[in-house]
Amino acid sequence: MELLIGQMFAGLSLGSVLLLAALGLSLTFGQMGVINMAHGEFIMAGAYTAFVMQQALGSAGASLLVSLPAAFLVGGAMGLILEELLLKRMYHRPLDTLLVTFGVSLILQQVARDIFGAPSVDVRVPSWLQGNVELLGAPIPLTRLFILALALACLAALALLLRVTPLGRRIRAVVVNRDLAEASGISSRRTDQLTFFVGSGLAGIAGVAVTLIGSTSPYLGPNYIVDAFLVVVAGGIGQIKGAAIAAFALGVLQSVFEFSTTASIGKVLILAAIVIFLQVRPQGIFTLKTRSLA
Amino acid sequence: MSITTTRTAAGGFPGRFSSRLSSLRQSRAGVLTAFAAAAALLLVAAPALLPVFSLSLLGKFLCFAIVAVGIGLAWGRGGMLTLGQGVFFGLGAYIMAMHMKLADAALFGGSGVPDFMALYGTGTVPGWWEPFRSPVVTVLAVVLVPGLVALVLGLAIFKRRVKGAYFAILSQALAAAFAVLLIGQQATTGGSNGLSGFRSFFGFDLADPANKRMLYLLAAVVLLVVVAAARQLMHSRFGELLVAVRDQEERVRFLGYDPATIKTVVYVLAAVMAGVAGALFVPLVGIISPADVGVTPSIAFLIGVAIGGRSTVLGPVLGTLGVAVAQTSLASSFPSFWVYFQGLLFVLVIGFLPGGLASLPAVLGRLRRKNDAGPSVPPAAAAPEIPAAPAVPAPPGMSAPTPVPAVSAAASPLAAVPAASKELRP
Numbered sequence: 001m002e003l004l005i006g007q008m009f010a011g012l013s014l015g016s017v018l019l020l021a022a023l024g025l026s027l028t029f030g031q032m033g034v035i036n037m038a039h040g041e042f043i044m045a046g047a048y049t050a051f052v053m054q055q056a057l058g059s060a061g062a063s064l065l066v067s068l069p070a071a072f073l074v075g076g077a078m079g080l081i082l083e084e085l086l087l088k089r090m091y092h093r094p095l096d097t098l099l100v101t102f103g104v105s106l107i108l109q110q111v112a113r114d115i116f117g118a119p120s121v122d123v124r125v126p127s128w129l130q131g132n133v134e135l136l137g138a139p140i141p142l143t144r145l146f147i148l149a150l151a152l153a154c155l156a157a158l159a160l161l162l163r164v165t166p167l168g169r170r171i172r173a174v175v176v177n178r179d180l181a182e183a184s185g186i187s188s189r190r191t192d193q194l195t196f197f198v199g200s201g202l203a204g205i206a207g208v209a210v211t212l213i214g215s216t217s218p219y220l221g222p223n224y225i226v227d228a229f230l231v232v233v234a235g236g237i238g239q240i241k242g243a244a245i246a247a248f249a250l251g252v253l254q255s256v257f258e259f260s261t262t263a264s265i266g267k268v269l270i271l272a273a274i275v276i277f278l279q280v281r282p283q284g285i286f287t288l289k290t291r292s293l294a
Numbered sequence: 295m296s297i298t299t300t301r302t303a304a305g306g307f308p309g310r311f312s313s314r315l316s317s318l319r320q321s322r323a324g325v326l327t328a329f330a331a332a333a334a335l336l337l338v339a340a341p342a343l344l345p346v347f348s349l350s351l352l353g354k355f356l357c358f359a360i361v362a363v364g365i366g367l368a369w370g371r372g373g374m375l376t377l378g379q380g381v382f383f384g385l386g387a388y389i390m391a392m393h394m395k396l397a398d399a400a401l402f403g404g405s406g407v408p409d410f411m412a413l414y415g416t417g418t419v420p421g422w423w424e425p426f427r428s429p430v431v432t433v434l435a436v437v438l439v440p441g442l443v444a445l446v447l448g449l450a451i452f453k454r455r456v457k458g459a460y461f462a463i464l465s466q467a468l469a470a471a472f473a474v475l476l477i478g479q480q481a482t483t484g485g486s487n488g489l490s491g492f493r494s495f496f497g498f499d500l501a502d503p504a505n506k507r508m509l510y511l512l513a514a515v516v517l518l519v520v521v522a523a524a525r526q527l528m529h530s531r532f533g534e535l536l537v538a539v540r541d542q543e544e545r546v547r548f549l550g551y552d553p554a555t556i557k558t559v560v561y562v563l564a565a566v567m568a569g570v571a572g573a574l575f576v577p578l579v580g581i582i583s584p585a586d587v588g589v590t591p592s593i594a595f596l597i598g599v600a601i602g603g604r605s606t607v608l609g610p611v612l613g614t615l616g617v618a619v620a621q622t623s624l625a626s627s628f629p630s631f632w633v634y635f636q637g638l639l640f641v642l643v644i645g646f647l648p649g650g651l652a653s654l655p656a657v658l659g660r661l662r663r664k665n666d667a668g669p670s671v672p673p674a675a676a677a678p679e680i681p682a683a684p685a686v687p688a689p690p691g692m693s694a695p696t697p698v699p700a701v702s703a704a705a706s707p708l709a710a711v712p713a714a715s716k717e718l719r720p
Contacts, residue, residue, distance in 0.1 A: 035459050086645055094459055095375045096644050099600065102593050103640025110633040222589060226470040229463040237459070264478025271471045275450055275464065282454040 005138035007259055008252065013144040015251025016151035020209050021224045022231035022243050023154055024202030028079070030175045030238015031195040034087050034097040039228065040221025041108035042078055042200050046071035046207020047216040048116060050123050061126035064208070068150075071204035079200020083193060091192075105221060112218035120217035129212065143212040150209055154202060155244055161198070162240065171195050175238050234274050236284025245285055250274075328608070329521070336514040346503040353510040353578040355618040356517045360571035362599045362610035363520045364564030369596070370604030371528060372560045373540030374457075378465035379568045379595050381472045382440035384587030386569030388476075389439060390576045391489040392423055393432035398493050400427070409491070410484050420482050429496055440569030441562050448558035455554070457543070466589055473588035488583025495577040506578075513574045517611070520567055525607045527563075536560055597636065600643050603652025613650060 025039045050067040057063040082104060090097055129146055132139035162168035170191045173181040182188050210220070231250060235242030253273060257266035278284075340352060361379055368374045395408040396419070403409065407419055425431045447468070451461055477486045484490075498505040527533050538546045539553045546553050576582050585591070595614075602613020617639075625632040643650065647657065 029459075033459075035462070086641065090645060093648070095373075095462060096648060098375065098377075098459070098462055099593070099596060099644045100641050103637040103644070105637075106633055106640070107637035110630060110637070114630060226467050226589060230467050233460050233463050262478055264474045267474045268471045271464075271467050274467070275447070278456050278460070278464075279450060279454050282456045282460075 001136065002138040005136050007255055009135070009138065009140055009144070011252030011255035012248060013148060013251070014255055015248035016144075016148040017206070017210060017213070017224075018227055018231050018251055019151045019244055019247035020147070020154060020202070020206035021228040022235075022247055023151075023158060023240065024075075024199035024206070025228050026232045026235065026238060026240060026243040027158070027171075027202070028196055028199035029232055031171065031199070032087065032091040032192055033094040033237075034091055035094060035101070035229075036079075036082070036087075036200075037098055037101040037225060038078075038082060038105040038108060038221075039101075039200070039203050040223075040225030041105045041112075042075040042203035042221075043207040043210065043224055044108070044112060044216070044218065044220040045078055046075050046204030047123070047211045047220055048112065048207070049074045049204065050208045050211045051116075051121050051216055054123055059126075060124040061128060064126050064129075064212075067208045068205055071208045072201035073204070075204025075207070076197040076201030079196040079203075080193060082200075083196040087196075088189070088192065105225075109218045109221065116218070118218060120215035122215045123211035125212055147209045147212060150205070154205060155240070158198075158202070158240060167191075167194055230270070230274055234277060234284055236286040239284065239286040242284055242286040325525075325608075329518075332608075333518050336518065337511065340514070341507050341510065346506050349510045350506055350578050351622065353513045354575060355615050356510075356513040357571040357575040357578065358595065358598065358618055359611045359614045360513075360517050360520050360574070361568045361595050362602075362614040363517075363524050363607075364567035365595060365599045366604055366607070366610035367524055367527070367536075367560050368564040369599065370606070370610070371533065371536050371540065372557055374557060374561060375462040375596075376465045376561070376564065377462050377589070377596075378467075378469040378472075378592050379564065380469050380587040380589075380592030381465075382444060382565040382568035383572040383575070383592075383595075384472060384476070384582070384584075385440045385443065386436045386572030387576045387582040387586070388483065388489065388572075389426060389432060389435045389569075390573035391492070391582050393426040393429065394492045394495060394576065395489055396423065396427050397429075397496075398491075401494055410487075410489075411481065416481065423482070436569055436573040437566055440565040440572075444562045444565030445558065448561040449554070452554035452557045452561075466592070469587065469589045469592040473584040476584040476587070484583070486584055488581055488585070489576075490581035490583075492577065492580055500577060500580075509574070509577055513578065516570060516574060520570075521607060521611060528607060532556070532559075594636070597639055597643070599650075600648075601639065601650055603650030605649070606652045609650055609652040 021039075021043060024042075025036065028034065028036050028039070046067075049071040050063065053067040053070060054060060054063040057066065082101070086100055086104070087097055090100065125143055129142045132141050133145065134140070160168075162172060170181070170186050171194075173184070173186055174188050174191045174195075178188055181191075206224075207220075210216075210224070227250070231243055231246045234250065235244070235246035250270060254266055254270050257269045261269065281287075336356075341349060344352065361383055365376065365379055368376050395410075396406070399408045400406045407417060411417060411419065426435065447464075451457075451464060456464070476483045476488075479485070493500055495505065495509065498508070500506070528536075535546065535551060535556055539551075539556050543553045546556075572582070575586075598614030598617040599610040600613070601617060602611065603609030621632060621636075624635065647653065649657070
């Protein structure tokens with residue numbers, strides 16, 4: 001029983017990290033159809049923001065709380081710059097955006113290496129997040145619980161943003177039909193910019209979260225980007241609901257696979273599971289209904 | 295019908311058509327000459343001029359170029375952005391490496407167990423290594439295993455009409471999973487160290503410079519064969535279908551072809567090319583490790599293809615060779631600069647010159663024309679396209695004198711026809 005609870009929670013915890021990494025990606029993916037490979041480096045930028053904040057403030061607890069909004073702004077600003085300089089020119093060429101942003105991610109990794117050095121750095125965990133709580137006899141680390149709560153909070157905030165605010169309405173309109181949205185007076189330029197700001201900002205928050213469970217290095221991005229993409233693909237492009245379900249499902253599945261085999265074989269099994277799933281639902285869990293033949 | 299004949303009479307079409315045909319013939323002869331020159335350079339000049347070390351390095355670049363030909367087919371012609379060619383490259387390479395390890399162990403060790411296995415693991419050869427003791431099985435597997443993996447994956451993905459971004463991401467995930475799998479199996483694949491320290495290649499001593507030259511020549515011949523085959527394929531009906539699938543997949547389906555089959559065939563071909571390249575890479579370079587097959591090297595394969603011109607035959611080869619040479623000369627002395635440079639190459643070439651260097655003359659020409667013509671003289675560029683003032687003959691059975699020539703003199707023949715029939719209506 002403890003083992004089961006422990007495994008389930010490990011899966012949920014993995015899922016919450018995946019969700020944080022994939023939420024922003026799903027948003028920007030759905031918005032312009034661009035595939036932002038540099039999203040992983042935005043996560044890394046968020047992690048380094050937490051590191052810099054801690055160096056500046058000293059106190060682990062205060063710096064964590066300050067880092068969350070700061071990393072949101074840092075990630076958001078990077079996304080805005082990327083969108084303005086490159087992506088707005090090529091949103092009708094989605095596959096090429098993947099390679100362009102891969103180039104950007106190479107550059108950002110090297111920038112991080114030149115600024116912070118190649119060896120990884122550690123961010124201290126605040127005292128109020130150290131230790132475990134008992135859940136039906138299974139020890140649950142507080143940091144993991146915090147990340148789960150953070151992921152759920154981000155999900156709720158994003159859902160609220162999309163559902164009730166004017167910006168959310170505009171984003172949804174542009175995602176469903178860009179031309180029609182333009183025709184009804186929505187500036188798709190401004191909507192693109194704001195979507196990228198929010199989506200990339202979420203990457204920054206994800207970066208702060210991952211500093212609680214591991215060390216930060218310039219190679220952080222590639223560790224998360226592939227899994228985040230898989231979540232987006234399995235959930236359905238641009239579907240926040242789908243991303244949430246897919247993230248937790250993949251998290252639990254991966255922890256089960258890794259428990260019953262090894263970490264590396266678990267990774268391969270996850271990929272196989274996704275390919276098999278796409279045989280059943282080629283467009284992911286949820287699909288945007290359009291009249292397009294593709 | 296009548297319009298066509300009048301155009302012929304006006305001398306618009308046939309002249310242009312035949313000149314285009316002859317320039318095509320010329321360019322075909324030009325390509326053949328270029329190909330022969332490149333072949334001679336690779337096969338005769340390079341081995342005669344270069345020292346053995348540089349020759350092996352060039353051989354390594356040729357292996358990348360073989361992968362690039364496959365990517366050019368799949369991505370440039372077929373529109374399938376494959377981010378996982380490292381997997382097929384790695385499959386070919388590891389199969390060859392396993393065979394060479396086993397052969398070395400049998401030749402030099404006596405025990406038949408590769409050295410690293412005794413070091414890391416149980417000291418016994420795992421069952422799935424055993425088939426690769428046989429040289430014949432190895433050579434077959436180098437071709438068949440990547441091909442089969444690509445076939446299964448291609449069928450699973452393309453038959454369900456998973457495409458575009460989904461396909462790119464899945465192929466990328468495949469590369470990530472493959473690298474993780476290799477690293478995790480320390481005892482049987484050498485883990486992150488990979489496999490290295492080979493001494494013989496099918497019984498030939500790898501330390502002997504003559505055998506290194508032979509290996510280089512093998513890579514060069516394979517590259518030339520692959521380029522010739524890709525060219526033939528692209529000029530066949532199948533090649534046209536492939537481009538049609540890239541540009542308008544639904545129309546091809548409505549015409550009765552199955553785009554999934556066309557895509558799968560090309561994906562398998564590209565995988566086989568990558569596998570063979572990997573198998574040649576191992577004896578030439580002497581090591582294969584997960585660092586050569588993961589996500590980043592898999593995507594890095596694309597940059598040479600993009601620079602040279604993804605939809606041409608020779609572009610990917612030349613682009614890849616150029617990037618490899620640049621990397622070798624720059625990366626060792628300025629490693630940090632090289633990464634920035636590589637990133638910028640991706641951004642600039644893909645973002646602003648998607649046709650690659652092969653399209654540079656056309657792009658520059660377009661820019662120059664735009665500057666020359668300017669907005670003040672709009673019709674000048676378009677005017678020669680329209681055949682001048684052909685007379686539309688009166689429909690048979692109408693004897694009344696018609697004002698047609700006067701009308702059609704003002705406009706193109708297509709515009710003249712409705713005007714004329716209006717005039718003729720009683």
